[in-house]
Amino acid sequence: MFRALLKTPYLRTVITYRPNSHVPQISFLARHLTHSTQIKMANNSDAEWRAVLTPEQFRILRGKGTEMAGTGEYNKHFGKGVYNCAGCNAPLYVSDTKFDSGCGWPAFFDAIPGAVGRNVDSSHGMERIEIVCNNCGGHLGHVFKGEGFDTPTDERHCVNSVSLKFHDK
Incomplete structure (x- = not known):
């Protein structure tokens, strides 16, 4: 079993790699994540969110919006590193799980264990x-299953670029 320890001044979190989870080994330290950031951001009011997010980030992360296909900064981005939540900076995806689905949005076949929650969206x-950041509840996008992509999970996490911040290794 592989374990990666995320160290911050106020928080120590262990992420465990399970061989059958199809998530590549996480061999990095997530950056810029502090305990105070997690607690504060999870309880923010709309006014507090508007003060720290751009109008487009607020529309998507807090209002469950969608950016226009093919316009996002991370759609064709394939650098090595970690994709964090643009709202609270919690690590969500590793670059090893990103693939080019041709859908017009960044696509991942799996998230960091425990980082992303799922909700039924009947809109x-x-x-x-719907997929959301488990730390702050920010809207990320949607997950689709059974589309036939050659990935270990046969899932496509279709994520808005605006919902993400990339940190290279």
């Missing part, structure tokens, strides 16, 4: 699975 006359 727009259909049922989808």
